[in-house]
Amino acid sequence: MSTTEPTTESTTEHEIAIQELDRVTVRFAGDSGDGMQVTGSQFSQSTAVFGNDISTLPDYPAEIRAPAGSLPGVSGFQISFSSSPIYTPGDAPDVLVAMNPAALKRNVGDLVPGGAIIVNSDAFTPNNLAKAGYASNPLEDGSLKEYNVHEIPVTTLNARALEGLDMTAKQVDLTKNFFALGVMFWLFERSMEPTLAWLEEKYAKRPIFIEANKRALMAGYAFGETTEIFHTHYRVAPAKLRPGTYRNITGNEATALGFLTASQLAERNLFYSSYPITPASEILQQLSLYKNFGVKTFQAEDEIAAIGAAIGASYGGGLGLTGTSGPGMALKTEMVGLAVITELPLVIVDVQRAGPSTGMPTKTEQGDLFQALYGRNSDAPVPVVAPASPAECFDYAVEAWRLAIRHMTPVIYLSDSFLATGSEPWRIPELDELPDLKVANRTDPQGFYPYMRDPETLARPWAVPGTPGLEHRIGGLEKLDVLGSVSYDPDNHHRMSMLRAEKVARIANDIPPLEVFGPPEGDLLILGWGSTYGAIRSAVERLQGRGTSIAHAHLRYLNPFPANTGDVVRAYRKVLVPEVNMGQLLFVIRGTYLVDAVGFNLVRGKPFQISEIQMKAEQLLGDL
């Protein structure tokens, strides 16, 4: 917690100090049945509405319900909030809310020295301590003495607050996370209103749950206000964000909204076809709510069917969209090739997760870049875009469609688990800020050939069934240039391979140049892509503050690269490429531009910390 002047004011009968802070990072941790994700997202919502800049990171186990009280069953949600712009959910939490011994054990090591711990002391029973592998009770054995520990008998106090309600003991117990949330709302001066409104909506048909959670929340808040265990509460002033209307948004929500928007801008119906897979399933769930926009969703029998149906929809003139994660991408591979050779617009979403194979389904990774760029038989070039933050997912979902339609090509959109489930404030765009995505279908049979090309983009015409006079056949067999009939001619195959490559390469003329944050030349460039943006940007800002010659460039287009990428990477003495993979962009950059870039690669299923990037950069600068 970075602090400014402490002040004191009298609130209740107690003297409570108010401390002004720039930035705070809180982690909620509990059993996966304890509702930590709901608690975290409600705290985030109130904090965003309050006007702080926020960044969040949920961390949950793949098992829906691992054994209660066990270490694998611990679910966490981290939020960082600040009075100035921030880019990451924070390296180390300042405050840990631990609902049981397992949650404490799993998370206490991440806490800043002297950080605050709020525990549900009722959960520290011999049984739970044993399940968490504690030989003695850490609340009593002095092992937490370097932290500021607040013990609250949450279970007991909460049960008392709910007395008289017609609920089972189990149901009562399920609301204790809202007691903890109430305490945190008091501690950080958050409003309870957004959560109360959310409860009214969520449990509209179960009024007793509204009442129960409301009582739990208010009891927690009142506990904070009246108890003497907290001597301070904390104030983080609103951040100065760009003027506009904001909402808090996760990457998957922004992605779904981006695709909806693309269909409205293109004036074509969206057809989203997908097979459930973590962490992409929310996109299918959310798009299924937009039926009154003409959006049709299709839960296919498998990953291959999902992309096949999307290609069918695009062939018919709609926006055929499919989404998955790495293992599903592998299955879709042959179909992506079909979309390449038939030159149909299509967007394939890959919300990356840790692999190979099933890997760690709920953990983040950037390991599918090679798969996106090269994972097909033969030469099958596909444009690849990758948003850098949860809010940016919106922009690149629209952009993916702009490229797909304008250039008649499948486009791969690479998100990842960190972006998909993390959240941040998103400035809601005005409709007139958005690009025009309208293109016309071919309707004139005069002079029509299926593989004739636009001289500028090399795109072939979108000639959809139902258009009189345009009856023609396409497919996976090589086509004769222009005419589109099947061809095994050697020179034609070479020419068509060159045309497919050139068509994608020319997209470089249709995208913005790579921007550099910092000096246009100097000692060190950190080049990133995707969700490493926040950690890199924060580290670079810190080092620039110390007068170092360091810059940051972040690629949103991985194929083709922006036209100036070579110039940018050659303008620094050293280039560092941090990635949550074993060095995939690094390999491409070195191979493409012949620069001696170095990698920084940590594949732990979690995002980089700012300090890690900073240390690596300092080390490289020190070697110069």
Next chain:
Amino acid sequence: MTDQKTPAIASDREPILLTKKDFVSDVDPRWCPGCGDYSILAQAQKAMPEFGYARENIVFISGIGCSGRFPYYMNTFGFHSIHGRAPTLATGLKASRPELMVWVITGDGDALSIGGNHILHSMRKNVDIKVVMFNNRIYGLTKGQVSPTSDYGQKTKTTPGGSINYPIHPLVVALAAEASFVARSVDTFPDHLQETITRAGKHKGSTFVEVLQNCNIFNDGAHREFTDRDVRDDRMIFLRHGEPMIFGKDRDRGIRLNGVRPEVVRLGNGITEEDLLVHDETSEDPTIHFMLARIYWPEFPVPVGVIRNVTRTTHDALLQGQVDDAIRREGRGDLRAALGGGETWTVER
């Protein structure tokens, strides 16, 4: 209804007159001389004018195999996709463009081996696509490997010691997958084949037609034992809705139930038509349909014709219905409202 002008009403245009010739593309078919596929193509081209669809509103989608070439020869829209996956493209196309007539052309390997999953799910979802599966019981395009419908013990290039696998019964699969129209015909029965294709085309919903087709190069005579002209009447049964299950050159034999088992009986000696099963293709209960899909030569005559034909709302209609309902209930979607949904706050200048 061969090459005569047939009046037809296009779905969205002036009444049009189309003939078989209108559906012949400018590409010369390239199957082996004598291949059964030529006949299937000819009967399909003859049947097309019956449906009243303009050519541009008809789409043929195929997978890989000899059958996969079919779309090139139809003067309609066509998509030669990848192995086994034609039903997936057809599903997406039909879902987003319900006004189109969508055919899937496939083979025994394409539909029942690599593409088995897609057949199951497109049928059970009652996607309004017409699947025509050419069953030659061999992989022909790859030159003679065992297929999922090849006989147990059959020697092929990949089973020199004889196939150790039991063959799949395609129509049983189609019924198990809840296809709403299931039929069988034979490449060498032009009139029956044309009639079957015509009925398939007129059905609304998931349609599965097995065409017993001869590969004269790699599996010649696979169906000959019962399809040859001189034996077919005795070894096959031509199903007609509402008629008793009678067969034989002299129409002297039939199928009846003995307990829960079918048996072939000779009429006379106290056995009359009254004792025979009467074909009911519209029966919701599929028990007899399963029986008809399963019985085969030499134990039984091979049934051909429409086995099942039931009415269910199609996938595309249900999907469109949900869209229409949502628009009726909530009004056309307002993008501004969708973007600004949930809790928002404003940062002032």
